Amino acid sequence: MFIEKINSPKDIKGISINELIILSSEIRDIMINRISKCGGHLGPNFGIVEMTIALHYVFNSPIDKIIFDVSHQSYVHKILTGRKDGYICEEYFSEISGFANPDESEHDFFKLGHTSTSISLASGLAKSRDLKGNRENIIAIIGDGALGGGEALEGLNFVSELKSNFIIVVNDNNMSIAENHGGIYENLKKLRESNGEYPCNLFKAMGLEYIYVDEGNNIEKLIEVFLKVKDISHPIVVHINTQKGKGYKLAEENKESWHNRRPFDIDTGDLKKSSKAVSYENINAEYLLAKIKNDPQVVVVVAGVPSCIGFTKEKREIAGRQFIDVGIAEEHAVALCSGIAKGGGKPIFATQSSFMQRTYDQLSQDLCLNNNPATILVNRASVYGDKDATHLGLYDIAMMSNIPNLVYLAPTCKEEYLAMLDWSINQNKYPVAIRIPYNGVICSKRQIDKDYSNLNKYKIEVTGEKIAIIALGNFFQIGEELLNKIYRELKINPTLINPRYITGIDEDLLENLKNNHDIVITLEDGIIDGGFGEKISSFYGTSDMKVKNYGIKKSFPDRYIVDELLRENGITDYKIVEDIKKMILN
């Protein structure tokens, strides 16, 4: 095997095209080895094996600097830069992350996992190079799907002013995670169909030189074009037509489901663990499709990740014009929803907690300042959600709950989630955000309210004394367990409160607690800083009530184990009861 001899990009310099082709095949083999066992982004990486080999053949990484957008397509780059064991040997799998990581290698320059950032980040490297008077190549690799994001478009617009070496490789596989959306994709299509000759050219319109490569999986052609642009004295776009999933038939045929694949059988492609269990993806899709059917004003909006609410291709077709995928354009999505709501429609926008960060200003200015009744669904907003440092769902409470006018709700079970969702869509007074539960689909027989228009009313689920546990959203079940533990250890029956509203304080209820409680515990599934519990502490600041806030300390944990992270943050029955004992003694 060639791959055994490749420990750095130097090892591929000067070897023959035929050998590089064999290498590309071996790289696909070891990638499928890892992905079939622990999951990963198959389609994107299979599509750019040849491109990545050609890049490292021509350029001199890490002096020349290659920045991968999103970086979920940097597996080949990792394999060629000394990290192949992370794809070959199971015992090393966990050492190599699924995204670029400067802690792993000098060939990676940024931790990144959100799309559309590569051009801007790389242009910063180019600027600092120019200030130092250096001459290395700076190369940003960006997929077509990521091009529709505002940050990428801002970056493209900026780059022409650099007037120095800067190479933007557009990896055009004619797909986002799902199909692409927006006018620029028609333009990319026309460029592909005209072999790059179509005169109305997005990149040229943004002031950039342009070159097209039709055979984007042909190593020889790619080397030729990279040699041509190497050491170029000004910015240029190299538009490369690649095939997503190239080299694995199933992925070539069904690009969406092979974009990011859970562990599977290599021969059949079948998932190793089938997920027939009920999930919130399915629950959302079913509920929202029913709503769409019954109300022509309901519109579901997503930003490139329709799967977050289970909108498969089939379901998107059923929803028809009541479904909009804006592409990776969260800013536009939220402003669009504000406009739809202003016009009398009932928009629902859903995305991952981590990606919601892209649209803080639109949530505040475009939506909440205008108080328009859109519904915002926040997915994977949990310590149980994504565990990569680039995709954490720990910050949305701090980010969103301090925006004026927003009603941010934290349901504690399926029934409560659906009741809140239904209320939100049907009301027309408030912008409402809801954290989609993410600690498993928990059904509850507790009585659930249907109307949430009387804002900031917490619910006492268990009436007790001395100790009150205010357990928000996904951490309600931790509160339930704690109740039992406290009774067993201290023979105290605590009160258990489901606050439901993240964005406000139930002053009456909190005031009443003072009558027969001395201790309040808050539990929240996110960072403590700027979050829910601190507001309770502030409320009781001038009283004798003892308050302790539990949540995650502000940080960027990476590929963490949930139980370990909870323990590090003191969120275990044992530790909390010990804390309570100390509070009682004080």
Add this chain to the structure above:
Amino acid sequence: MFIEKINSPKDIKGISINELIILSSEIRDIMINRISKCGGHLGPNFGIVEMTIALHYVFNSPIDKIIFDVSHQSYVHKILTGRKDGYICEEYFSEISGFANPDESEHDFFKLGHTSTSISLASGLAKSRDLKGNRENIIAIIGDGALGGGEALEGLNFVSELKSNFIIVVNDNNMSIAENHGGIYENLKKLRESNGEYPCNLFKAMGLEYIYVDEGNNIEKLIEVFLKVKDISHPIVVHINTQKGKGYKLAEENKESWHNRRPFDIDTGDLKKSSKAVSYENINAEYLLAKIKNDPQVVVVVAGVPSCIGFTKEKREIAGRQFIDVGIAEEHAVALCSGIAKGGGKPIFATQSSFMQRTYDQLSQDLCLNNNPATILVNRASVYGDKDATHLGLYDIAMMSNIPNLVYLAPTCKEEYLAMLDWSINQNKYPVAIRIPYNGVICSKRQIDKDYSNLNKYKIEVTGEKIAIIALGNFFQIGEELLNKIYRELKINPTLINPRYITGIDEDLLENLKNNHDIVITLEDGIIDGGFGEKISSFYGTSDMKVKNYGIKKSFPDRYIVDELLRENGITDYKIVEDIKKMILN
């Protein structure tokens, strides 16, 4: 005067072109009447008098819906839609805001003041129209400067998929607040120079039909083109070449300084109150230019508002390639800075607190996750800053201080600000943000530290007992006054603490306070929710320390009076001392 008869857009239908021309002149007169007395956006409004008259002549507002981007150019629209008295009569000036406002008129649809939002918001109105089966025209008016913002570009990309009536009027006056930056402006220039015929066309590349109007201040021509596109069945861009400041010679000649003008003498153009006083704009410009001169790695980055750090045209030229204006592209700006810092440069990005909201995700993911040592300067971050609901500087503490890895500093005087700025630029360990003071330029003889690398160390400025006042940043001076008031009223000498660090708690210092203090007061210049004080309350939650947090209650106050807002939020010497008395009694 014609203007006297114009109480709604209906009143201009059918009158002659000559009469409309007279009207345009009268509108300029009454605009200058108001702007010369209370300030405002002269250049943008003078440039689109004819366009706005033509729009209201052709379309039927409010059935047809006109959305102005930024909306600082909606004065003419306001005058034509029943609000002319707000420009004629001084007693009505304060009733009409400088931005679109649905509370003022059914002809306004959104409260908005940030750029680049109009296409997205208006496309939402179009979508809801389509769902209802209605047929009215939806028109977004966007300036060339706003086109470079990510949200606008996301919106442009989306619009072609609407496939129904949607009219984007690009008001191209070849200026942002300062000159435009980025490749698309070369394209606009080529389109202007070719009468719209240049084949490589940004808008067409985004999938949109396109029409060009060269004489953008010619009412007759504008009416003609608007009649042509009225009731069009698909999206179209109408690119109109206008002259910023048209009709007021001084503004035509010096577009930047007449973009937004403080009160001035109509004949001479001179400002009524000259601002020779020292300002942080000047202090920043002087300091940063000296830094640039002495260190070739220093780069100052702004996003369309160079004035926020006093970078006039002359100073930008002196800074040369060590100054970058990315246009209205805050997302790109922060990612660019992260890249520059990674490459070894020393970037400083400055913008208004309100505009910093555009780049939450880039601050978090692109910058802080990577821990790159950029300096972020946050201007007008204060209750004393902008008072329009669209431009408030009250939210940055809640937004930024909960981002992991960020060091956010709040200086209390000029000397401390400059020391922090100098430390930040020279260090290479942390991403650092600094609130530029905004309560006047206060000089202090207190001893100022030079090194802030020992994070989260608060400073005791006055040692006292029983009561500790932790007074953050701009509210430090309120803390000083409070000290005296407390002594006079209660004969207690409180401790006064300058926390300096917004992003962390000085646990040792707070722990020590327990020895001889019973009460802690926190003061912060921003919303309380998610802010600084709540973290102090949380820290003391399990102790006997009584804590009260003072700041602004989460809300969107509009055109407020500072003293009134402070009083409403209990931030007066009198009220705080009364609160303390109650705490002492408890």
